[in-house]
Amino acid sequence: MKKALKITINVLVFLGLAWLLFGPAKQIGYAPEQPFAYNHKIHAGDYKIDCQYCHSTVTYSKKAGIPGTNVCMNCHSSGVLGFRPFANKSDGKRVQKLIGELSNNYWSKSKSPEWTRIHNMPDHVRFSHAPHVKALLKPGAETKTACIPCHGDVATMDVVAQQESLNMGFCVNCHRTPTDKGFVAEYAKNGVGTNCGMCHY
Amino acid sequence: MSTSIYSLGKSNVQIETDILSPMERFPGKLWWFTFTIMLSLALMMITLVGWTFVEGLGLLGLNNPVNWGLYIVNFVFWVGIGHAGTLISAILYLFRQRWRTTINRAAEAMTIFAVMTAGLFPLIHVGRPWMVFFIFPYPNERGPLWVNFKSPLLWDVFAISTYFSVSLIFWYMGLVPDLANMRDRMKFEHVPGKISSWGRKLKYGFVRILAIGWVGSGKTWIHYEKMVMVLASLATPLVLSVHTVVSFDFATSVIPGWHATIFPPYFVAGAIYSGFAMVLTIMIITRKAFKLQEYISMKHLENMGIIILVTGMMVSFAYTTEFIVAAYSANKVEQYVFMNRLQGPYAWAFWTMFAANVVSPHFMWSKKLRTNVVVLFLISIVVNIGMWFERFVIVITSLHRDYMPSSWDMFIPTWVDWGVFVGSFGFFFTWYLLFVRTLPSIAIAEVKMDEANDLVAKELGHH
């Protein structure tokens, strides 16, 4: 019995290692270093800026849209800068420095920061934001309620990290659940299916 | 009951020595020569396959109508070869055919290696071999997304792997008493030389492990005999199912020339036909090389010759049926395909097959010819060539001119195709050569049993 246990443990350890080495990429928690220390917590959390202010194409396009630097400069032009009572001086200095970087290194040099994509779907997955937001956004609700199921509440994140695996199982489970009645009836009603061509073409 | 014509009249020690002593000597020049050639052919195949992995399957001569080419021909060919072993060890066992005793071990080994060779082809034949694990139904993070149980190719995966594993355990379980015999022969000094050198120690270690503590207990023998019976009963439908499932690959499709209900029995008969031809080829070489003429007598060879004659006629019958069905079908496409076999651009392949498979076995009617080793050897080779061409005819000629005349095209194998084909023989024979040098190629315990049971029957008066 002991021996069987030992063998089982060995096999499990081996499989575990194999999974770690050859398994799918670890997605959750992915938070790569970005060229610019943008803070979602301050903007979306503290100031409650709606997601769509920056990600303006999310309701009608495939892509949510990464804001151009001009969107940042709408607020961060010199006049509007000083409205935040900084908790401490170093914090203030840090923010000052960042905004200085934004305006000197990017805006005035006509350059855009090269962001690293966090929620990165493989090339063979055709994800479109608009219909998902349409389905998830209940009338009168905040935009972020539609974003949270996949992205988590970024308004609480200093640095955005991936919250869900966003693997196929994640998608499929959601596509299945709305009615649980099999895909055919569901498809006819909502256009949600679990057939391959939904996402892969 | 008197002693059978297959009785050897040899002592146990003599039998053991005859069979095991070739393995205790250092291999001779001839073995090394053959082994080097076969190994290099196998390595050539591995290199070529590696090249296709890196560059793509475009290196083969395949194209759009002929998406399956020599790889699939080879696959079906080798699976066919892999039928004889289990057939001998299972079906002939159930039919109490005593002559199977001396040939079943090597034939089963041939089965294992042929199935290994065959199993390579579907794997190296896919466009993305690194994704080949998709064909196994395993829980995954994709939903989970499973496999398509309606696909004959998936049935193939199950059929071939089941066949391989069942044949392997059957073969291995048969080996266990002999391995114990080897172990004890090496340990106790009734063999020349002691366990001294490093190499022998290693060999002894392996043999000891593989013998799994077999001591020849009567209680175990009773279970063991039951197990052999059970496995033989299980392997019998299995061996018939494998080529049936392989034939489903073709029979369940819509392609004229493939879509035929006669395929399962036709393929099984063909497999037995080619399998026995290959057993014959190998046995003739093995008995000569290891001086086992007493064990594998002319009577054995003759029996196999008769089986070749019978299955050859079954195959010929299947060919005829196919043509008659096509003629009767009133299906233009079907009729065209069969006419195309007779007179199309691949007619040479058809007529080669015809000559080899339909004509050549009829030499076996003559007792003189079927007891002539040289004739038997030649016929066995010819039949195998014919059976390879049979698969070529089925796969290539059906595909190259199917429904859409606009897509008709020729299949011109490249040297990669041929290289892998030749290399597969290298792969197969490398394993076989290693086998004959390391494991007893005749089931010692079974031979002893047959000998002893003759005596038991004689003395105790029951069979």
Add this chain to the structure above:
Amino acid sequence: MVSFKEIKEGLFTFDEPDKGWVVEVKTAVDMLKAVEKVRKAGVKRFDTFSPFPVHGLEKAMGIKRSWLTLITMIAAFTGTTFALSAMSYIDLVDYPLNIGGKPSFAWPAYIPIMFELTILFASFATVIAVWKMGKLGIRYNHRRPVSPTVTCDMCSVWIGDDMTKEEVKKIVGDLAKEIHKVDATPTDNSLD
């Protein structure tokens, strides 16, 4: 009707020859005779050792039959059921897909796989059962035969009950070529 007891008896296991006497005999025929005598003498623990299976051994040892086939049958049914239920669950419940216009539960297409899994389960279960009941396996590879030539040409009978050599001699009579004692299961540690 087969009794449960009979089935249980039919699943007898190998006894390690850890003590007692080994009677070496000349031929398989002698072995059958000897073991029959041993059984008839009321010996509880006994076994035979031979390089090959001998016809009539079951009868001589007083064993009705091996019920290994029952295990095979149970495994076979398990295989069939597993294959059918797994495929039906996958195709009907877990991820139904429209493939070639065929219904999700396409039972004719399941037959080959059901068959293959039946055979696979049955044969593996049979072999595993033989290993269990015959106490075979890699961990037994140190085990040695009761006498050196027992896997070659020597047949012998082992008597595991407490008795003296004389008692053994008395039972087997002149069938015995040689009688020697075993104290423990012979093992080989030469390579360890």
Add this chain to the structure above:
Amino acid sequence: MRTEKRNIKNKNLNIEKPVNRKKFLAFMGGTLGVAGLNCARKPVEKIIPYLSRPPAVQPGIATYYATARAYSEGVAPVLVKTREGKPIKIEGLAEHPVFKGAVIADTYATIWDLYDKDRFKSAMKKSGSTFSKTDWAEVIPEVKKALTGNVRVISKPSYSPSESSVLKKFLNTVNARHIVYDPSGTQQGILTGNEKSFKKAIIPQYAFDKADLILSIEADFLGSWLRPDIFTKQFASRRSPNGKMNRLVVAEAVMSLTGANADTRLAIAAGTHLTFAMGLASLLLPGSMLAGSTEVKNALSKYSPKLVESVTGVAESDLKNIASELMANVGKSLVVGGGTSARDGQEGSLQIVINLINEMLRNHGKTITPVAPIKGSNDISTSQELFAFVAEMKAGSINTLIIDRSNPVYDLMPLGFGDALTKVKNVIFIGERPNESSEAAGHVLASSHYLEDWSDGYSCGIYHVSQPVIQNIFDTKSAGDIWLALQNQPEDFHGFIQNNTASRYASGGWGKLLADGFAVVEKNGPANMPRLIPNAISSVKAPDSPLDGQRLNIFLSVGIGDGSAGNNAYRHEMPDPITKVTWDNVLLVSPELAKEKSIETESIVQVKAGDAAVELPVVVQPGLQKNTVGIAFGYGQKNMTNFRKDLVKGALKDNELGINALQFAKITADGFSYSGIKVSSITKVNKSYKLGLVQKHGSQEKRYIARIAKLSDYKKDPKSGHFEHDLEGKGLYPGHPHPGNRWNLNIDLNKCTGCSACVVSCFSENNIPAVGRLENWRGREMSWIRIDRYYDYYLDKHDHEIDKSGKPIDRSKDVNMLQANVHFQPVTCQHCEQAPCENVCPVAATQHSPDGLNEMAYNRCIGTRYCADNCPYKVRKFNWFENWENKIKDPEQYALNPDVTVRSRGVIEKCSFCIQRIAEKRQEARLQNRPISEDDLKTACEQGCPADAITFGDINSKDTKVAKLDKDKRSYKIFAEINTRPMVTFMSKVKNH
């Protein structure tokens, strides 16, 4: 309106540009949270947003711009689809009153010309024999310095009024002269002929849609003659057998696309088209309005039907039948003629006869009108002018020659232009990519692609503006800007067009012009041609005795044209509609000759004609007279194979594709002779050659795949195209429900001309790789829609003709396949409801969607190719090699459609019914809470079809076009008897004869 049209010049175009997508950073560190095991292997992708995003450019949403391609052959109005600022697809401009959305393969292929990596990336300067990069500030003054002495500009015809006027100004400033040549001779022939007949050198507007009977003599108006896009649209609009269906009669030597579509095709001997035309005219003369003209009578009297038969090989009765048919259709017929293969050394001669015939048939003013002409003026130099110019060059009296976007060294090879060019001191080349002429130049002024810069075009009475839809990819200038720069004009061409030309033509204002892409200036309508000068005919000298020996015709191919845009893999990958040859030009020989010389398709022959002795491959082509051979020109150009050498491996000559057919051309006193060239010998050479033929078998083998009926039979029984009762089994299973949409594609074989525009449109939409000539030879073409071409004899109800005794005549063995009928059949994935391919995939990579699509998940595919084997229609294509990674060179990747996965090696691909378009429209409809409507959705092939032969839609709702067509009596499914239940419906062809 789904088209958003705006000028986006000078915008920052970088958005979400994947940086090093393919270079994965393996084992890239994720977070340290997972017990120190960082096994996150995530491909790192960068997002670079706009600095300030222009409101018109929305990431993920396509923007459409209406623009036009103005080039030497005319103006093609197009709608350009751009994504994130990059044009990715050319589409038809449906709002255009003349083109009505018609676009041909050639124009679809220009998208890859834009992203051609071999284009000139900046101005170049030659030092020694090599070119080095230079910048515009340096090169313009240097070129200006050379503008002294005798300055000449040589170019092809222009349809751009602005370019013409800035060029004119330039010519005036530097006192230069302009030479214009027409490489194919099509335009020149018509213009010269009309000049002689009417004293008005125009290319009039043709109305193929108003003609009940069309006769074409050597004019391939559906393939390469003038504007095949307009003509195909017009022609196909009358191909419905239910209304008054038109009838097409073609007399030609070498099988052309038009000949393949003919209801009656008369194979004439090469070089005898004039005799045919004269004979026809002489038959029509009695009773016509010109019957009184003695000049005409004298000129024609010689050409009796008997003489015509002996010269052209057309039976007397056939000629008489045509003549009487034409006479029955007075005012409702249209006779056209000309083209490269009618360039017989007398410029315009055929056009003069054609004019005479049309006049006699009173077609002028009805089916041929001078209002809103295709080309309103003649800017092409006469052949005499060209000869004189080359003589001048040879004499060394030209100081500077500017070659404007043309390749005279190749096109004017029969004149020895290349040698003459060496005598010119300064050669300046303006063009997009290197060619023989640029190599001879000292300075190269790199011009931009029409999608990058401003231009305009005037044709058919409509002014088109060609606006940039992307910033210049390389440091190039538009030709207009170059001319302006060379004459010290500070204004840019954009301003010039806006202020000078556009204001003149477009009354609706600049904004409207840009939004629409065109402005109607002059409306076409009935108006008579100028008075015909009958005695122009007296100058025409037609052969009056049979031409001896083998005769060669040089013709224009549909895919390559004059070869000026040959450096484009897709133009070569598109099979020739008739021969189905890719990547080569071949000698077309008749089956009879082939039998005599025991040559076959793929043989190599040596052709000797005049001084030229050339070895080239052969294709045996039915429909040719025994003594006629043909060859396409445009091939054999030096820089045609720059794209990827691996695609042209094994070609006849290294670094060249095909052979230059102009070697055979002759110069006569009056012009160029490409027709009826005497061939002294054709001998078989014992060499093997691998020809990139994509269809190797031409017969249907009586399988009724492409079905055909006679119009008279069809009128009696609309099901007469179907020879067999279609067996459709019930099947074992009930099938799956399709409650929502159910997509269906309908292909009307009667409208399909086989022009292959759909093929190229599909290449562009679906990121289909070009695989090259050897792969095509092996049979590994990747095209998702292929056009099958079958040669069949006329099939009667019983599948064969019956002789007098009632026995069937088997004509399949007949080597003289002169009267071979040609059928085209576009075949895509049939999206079978009971798809054989789906059942056999072990990994379920292909399965069916609830809306009836046969879906292919590339990322699931392991490449067993079982599906491709089991597909009765053979439409599944396998990626035998990696076709993209490491093979596609910057900036070629920008032509890829971002909505379609680029397939890697080892997976199967096939037609998806443009599922990306369906998905997009489905999502769009969902956002707007409405169902998808029929108008939303067009597949790329449907959109690409200039003949409107393809209809796509939802068959579940009763009132869609496709549902109605499905009920038509002509509709059928191919191989219905194997019960695959395809979702592609074909409508049988009806021949009007």
